[in-house]
Amino acid sequence: MNTWSAIAAASGLMSLALSGLYWRERRRRLQLFAQLEDLSKQLASKMASDALPGLLTRALFDAAIAKKANKVDRGAGPFGVLYVTLDNFVLLNDAFGNETGDRLLKEVSRRLAMCDGDKTPTCHIAVGEFALLVDGDQHSAHASAQRVSDALAVPFTFEAIRAQLTCSIGIAVYPDHGAVSKIVGNAALAMRSVKLNGGSDFCLYDPKMGAEIREQALLFNDLRSALDKGEFELYFQPKIDAVSLQVTGAEALLRWHHPERGLVSPVVFIPLAEQYGLIGPIGHWVIEEACRKAARWRERGLRMRVAVNISGYQMREDDLVNRIEAALQRNGIQPERFTCEITESVAMEDTKVTQLTFEKMRNAGFHVSIDDFGTGYSSLAALRKLPARELKIDRAFVSDLEESEDARSIAQSIVNMATALNLRVVAEGVETPGQRDLLVGMGCNELQGFLFSMPMPAYELERLALHEREPDEMDFRKSLFSETYLGKLH
Numbered sequence: 001m002n003t004w005s006a007i008a009a010a011s012g013l014m015s016l017a018l019s020g021l022y023w024r025e026r027r028r029r030l031q032l033f034a035q036l037e038d039l040s041k042q043l044a045s046k047m048a049s050d051a052l053p054g055l056l057t058r059a060l061f062d063a064a065i066a067k068k069a070n071k072v073d074r075g076a077g078p079f080g081v082l083y084v085t086l087d088n089f090v091l092l093n094d095a096f097g098n099e100t101g102d103r104l105l106k107e108v109s110r111r112l113a114m115c116d117g118d119k120t121p122t123c124h125i126a127v128g129e130f131a132l133l134v135d136g137d138q139h140s141a142h143a144s145a146q147r148v149s150d151a152l153a154v155p156f157t158f159e160a161i162r163a164q165l166t167c168s169i170g171i172a173v174y175p176d177h178g179a180v181s182k183i184v185g186n187a188a189l190a191m192r193s194v195k196l197n198g199g200s201d202f203c204l205y206d207p208k209m210g211a212e213i214r215e216q217a218l219l220f221n222d223l224r225s226a227l228d229k230g231e232f233e234l235y236f237q238p239k240i241d242a243v244s245l246q247v248t249g250a251e252a253l254l255r256w257h258h259p260e261r262g263l264v265s266p267v268v269f270i271p272l273a274e275q276y277g278l279i280g281p282i283g284h285w286v287i288e289e290a291c292r293k294a295a296r297w298r299e300r301g302l303r304m305r306v307a308v309n310i311s312g313y314q315m316r317e318d319d320l321v322n323r324i325e326a327a328l329q330r331n332g333i334q335p336e337r338f339t340c341e342i343t344e345s346v347a348m349e350d351t352k353v354t355q356l357t358f359e360k361m362r363n364a365g366f367h368v369s370i371d372d373f374g375t376g377y378s379s380l381a382a383l384r385k386l387p388a389r390e391l392k393i394d395r396a397f398v399s400d401l402e403e404s405e406d407a408r409s410i411a412q413s414i415v416n417m418a419t420a421l422n423l424r425v426v427a428e429g430v431e432t433p434g435q436r437d438l439l440v441g442m443g444c445n446e447l448q449g450f451l452f453s454m455p456m457p458a459y460e461l462e463r464l465a466l467h468e469r470e471p472d473e474m475d476f477r478k479s480l481f482s483e484t485y486l487g488k489l490h
Ligand code: C2E
Pocket: 237, 252, 253, 254, 265, 266, 267, 270, 286, 309, 310, 311, 341, 371, 372, 395, 428, 429, 430, 431, 448, 449, 450, 451, 455
């Protein structure tokens, strides 16, 4: 073999070897690609499921929004983001336990993903908070929000447990309500605004909301130190016996003396305190202070029952009744002279914890009053289960009494219902002699309202009762206190 043919043979062998190597490498790479593709599919499906079935992760949800916005920018129709939060999820989770809470979230996810078409892109943003991407303008986003709230309003039933959820929904529509990067945040702002106004509703984003939420954050910041700085005061409003027109008791109504804003109404700060966990210590202070004032009145010879408003949060505190008992004991007040006012909506919460607190209240002998009664459509059967001694007709019915036949028949049926259950009826918000006469005619036992007295600081009530102060423009009747003031200790 000459040199040339030896080189040719060697190069042939080499190219054969190289081609073998090439094909082996190619096969290996193809295998690697296939493995990689498999892994990325597994990862995508894992990310897409995010523990709750059928839901997207935040990253995939944001990607879906970006894709949609891109289409809108190129001429397609608008889309909306619904930010849904379950108002009472934490409460139900506490009441029924985590396992039921998880089942509840799974069922909520299923309903959400189904309620606006077969595959609405839905994301679980935080515990009990979801975002949905829906097609259409503001009008159709509104209709979608209605469908979501209807779907969640259907009670959830797991074996013996029946839970009713309410939700607050904020809506932001692209491109009207902000850039792609802001659209979920703006829907969340709208949801916060719904919550601040009592929740269980939905509304569209408005640029003013940012300022409103910032304002709430500032107020909340001041509220945190209000107790330590001694900025709270209890005002008292008398409850009047409908027949004798004598004072039977006084309701404690909390006031906040804000250093810059002046007197802040509880309608503003109580929901804030409830929402952000400050109502516990504030509520304890109210109980202690009301007992201190009642003790002072007693020392000065005034015999009045004292009533305190108890929030839903307090009803779920397991030491509430013990705390009240301790405060009563410290101040020498009998339990039956202390009234707990609990709103109808809280009283009807069918949770174990709330019912247990009612049971303890019954055993402790407190006077229980169902406040703002009439708006919750409670049944006679549900009322019978509570240890209530009194119902307070909601102010809304009282203010309409003279004009509305409906308000009159509702007030009358509340009085009839209460009489059947042997409960006393108090009408709140009585402002005119006409309303007073109608209520007395219906058989109401006690009246409360500006007609008799505005809420006032404890010492003013005391001075009026002891006739140390003349009645002023409030047309306060001198005779109101004549029997309440006994002139000696009891
Ligand atoms: P509420 O317990 O139903 O108290 C009655 C409210 O009606 C009081 O408002 C009272 O000032 C007002 N009112 C009384 N008579 C009249 C009237 O003739 N006309 C009108 N228009 N209003 C009248 P306020 O003091 O602003 O309290 C509002 C709500 O804040 C209370 O409603 C209660 O739910 C809550 N609240 C007040 N203090 C406390 C508290 O210490 N703890 C808790 N958890 N809630 C409280």
